[in-house]
Amino acid sequence: xxxxxxxxxxxxxxxxxxxxxxxxxxxxxxxxxxxxxxxxxxxxxxxxxxxxxxxxxxxxxxxxxxxxxxxxxxxxxxxxxxxxxxxxxxxxxxxxxxxxxxxxxxxxxxxxxxxxxxxxxxxxxxxxxxxxxxxxxxxxxxxxxxxxxxxxxxxxxxxxxxxxxxxxxxxxxxxxxxxxxxxxxxxxxxxxxxxxxxxxxxxxxxxxxxxxxxxxxxxxxxxxxxxxxxxxxxxxxxxxxxxxxxxxxxxxxxxxxxxxxxxxxxxxxxxxxxxxxxxxxxxxxxxxxxxxx
Amino acid sequence: xxxxxxxxxxxxxxxxxxxxxxxxxxxxxxxxxxxxxxxxxxxxxxxxxxxxxxxxxxxxxxxxxxxxxxxxxxxxxxxxxxxxxxxxxxxxxxxxxxxxxxxxxxxxxxxxxxxxxxxxxxxxxxxxxxxxxxxxxxxxxxxxxxxxxxxxxxxxxxxxxxxxxxxxxxxxxxxxxxxxxxxxxxxxxxxxxxxxxxxxxxxxxxxxxxxxxxxxxxxxxxxxxxxxxxxxxxxxxxxxxxxxxxxxxxxxxx
Numbered sequence: 140x141x142x143x144x145x146x147x148x149x150x151x152x153x154x155x156x157x158x159x160x161x162x163x164x165x166x167x168x169x170x171x172x173x174x175x176x177x178x179x180x181x182x183x184x185x186x187x188x189x190x191x192x193x194x195x196x197x198x199x200x201x202x203x204x205x206x207x208x209x210x211x212x213x214x215x216x217x218x219x220x221x222x223x224x225x226x227x228x229x230x231x232x233x234x235x236x237x238x239x240x241x242x243x244x245x246x247x248x249x250x251x252x253x254x255x256x257x258x259x260x261x262x263x264x265x266x267x268x269x270x271x272x273x274x275x276x277x278x279x280x281x282x283x284x285x286x287x288x289x290x291x292x293x294x295x296x297x298x299x300x301x302x303x304x305x306x307x308x309x310x311x312x313x314x315x316x317x318x319x320x321x322x323x324x325x326x327x328x329x330x331x332x333x334x335x336x337x338x339x340x341x342x343x344x345x346x347x348x349x350x351x352x353x354x355x356x357x358x359x360x361x362x363x364x365x366x367x368x369x370x371x372x373x374x375x376x377x378x379x380x381x382x383x384x385x386x387x388x389x390x391x392x393x394x395x396x397x398x399x400x401x402x403x404x405x406x407x408x409x410x411x412x413x414x415x416x417x418x419x420x421x422x423x424x425x426x427x428x429x430x431x432x
Numbered sequence: 433x434x435x436x437x438x439x440x441x442x443x444x445x446x447x448x449x450x451x452x453x454x455x456x457x458x459x460x461x462x463x464x465x466x467x468x469x470x471x472x473x474x475x476x477x478x479x480x481x482x483x484x485x486x487x488x489x490x491x492x493x494x495x496x497x498x499x500x501x502x503x504x505x506x507x508x509x510x511x512x513x514x515x516x517x518x519x520x521x522x523x524x525x526x527x528x529x530x531x532x533x534x535x536x537x538x539x540x541x542x543x544x545x546x547x548x549x550x551x552x553x554x555x556x557x558x559x560x561x562x563x564x565x566x567x568x569x570x571x572x573x574x575x576x577x578x579x580x581x582x583x584x585x586x587x588x589x590x591x592x593x594x595x596x597x598x599x600x601x602x603x604x605x606x607x608x609x610x611x612x613x614x615x616x617x618x619x620x621x622x623x624x625x626x627x628x629x630x631x632x633x634x635x636x637x638x639x640x641x642x643x644x645x646x647x648x649x650x651x652x653x654x655x656x657x658x659x660x661x662x663x664x665x666x667x668x669x670x671x672x673x674x675x676x677x678x679x680x681x682x683x684x685x686x
Contacts, residue, residue: 325503
């Protein structure tokens with residue numbers, strides 16, 4: 140029973156991690172909390188759904204389509220709402236509020252198109268098979284979700300570690316002025332980061348839609364709150380932190396439903412986050428701010 | 433090579449640079465000296481594109497680079513280091529250098545997923561080149577360590593090496609010897625001379641007169657946002673205005 144819950148938690152937590160990893164990357168590089176990340180997630184889910192229902196694509200092409208669509212959306216949000224404020228050197232708050240505006244507009248338009256009802260993927264889109272490993276029963280769907288989200292996260296880490304643009308992104312995250320002086324086109328790095336992070340958010344949307352077999356226009360709100368909690372828990376701007384934080388949140392949610400009560404799910408998991416932050420205020424991987432003497 | 437024409441800069445109502453003009457010719461080690469607050473670093477910030485001048489022009493190799501953003505100035509061939517160290521602490525020394533070589537990479541990011549021979553070859557070349565650059569400042573053994581763990585003097589050297597990695601024609605160095613002990617300073621002077629011999633023109637801000645006198649071929653002295661004297665180190669040493677600016681009226685010397 141306990142092992143079974145671990146499998147469930149891994150499926151849920153890996154999607155949280157995937158959502159949060161892009162969220163935290165944007166913060167680390169652009170120093171903006173994009174509150175439109177939930178809306179991007181929702182649009183990604185619908186893009187994946189349309190790719191499947193209209194164009195009969197399989198799961199991998201559908202996820203790629205969703206990533207392309209949500210990545211473009213992220214790019215546009217940056218271009219329209221964040222970039223002009225960046226040029227005027229308003230930091231943190233003004234761009235954050237601008238992204239709330241974007242989220243509202245995107246959600247309203249989506250509700251205009253799709254209404255408020257929940258959509259589903261076609262029956263047996265991911266065949267209802269399951270595999271038994273010892274006492275654990277893993278459904279094919281869970282394997283797909285865990286597999287895809289971890290592959291995407293590993294790919295992101297490799298991109299950041301190994302490629303020219305990855306190094307540029309890390310350099311800008313550490314110090315954008317120095318990076319600019321070394322010949323890195325910082326503006327382009329911002330655009331690449333917005334695209335990539337949003338693409339991952341969109342993929343998380345499709346996987347969530349599959350996991351709960353429901354896609355609706357207001358699915359961005361709850362995940363956004365969780366995402367914020369996860370990136371604060373993990374340490375703002377830290378990729379490993381977002382992964383760890385996502386998994387911890389997934390585990391605490393599943394375990395509180397399994398062993399306590401589903402009524403207390405959010406209270407327990409957010410209470411746990413609060414406790415961790417009391418012990419490590421800058422998050423699990425967050426740097427303790429140095430005291431300047 | 434680099435020519436500043438009548439550069440002025442106001443911060444609010446305060447004029448911090450007032451008609452600064454000088455010219456650096458190719459192959460020189462040019463020293464920019466002056467008391468604290470004279471405006472030396474502001475001059476560097478304006479040349480490198482971090483600040484815009486209120487008036488005046490900057491000509492680099494016959495093209496006007498006034499008001500260009502920093503990455504364009506770097507592309508034109510001007511690189512700089514900072515007075516307060518700004519290495520990327522979370523990256524290894526080698527990665528710090530590779531970031532500096534950003535615009536020299538040609539292969540696309542997609543190709544990292546495939547082991548193309550061309551990419552491998554290029555990557556190997558770039559790594560070798562990065563190691564060569566590290567060897568100028570004697571840091572090759574620490575190439576894979578995180579830059580944050582280096583000593584103060586070593587971080588300064590790494591910063592210098594990283595600036596070299598952008599393949600500049602002109603290197604602006606802001607107070608390289610600050611916080612170094614005499615032995616480190618000595619080594620640094622030799623390294624700067626070596627860099628200069630390898631074909632880089634250098635402009636140096638420095639407080640340590642020993643460094644200036646030891647390596648600069650030409651010196652300009654600033655005080656209160658203006659150039660008050662220029663010439664060879666020997667000439668400058670005798671200049672009355674300079675002695676006044678430095679020794680002042682009973683103030684501590686630099």
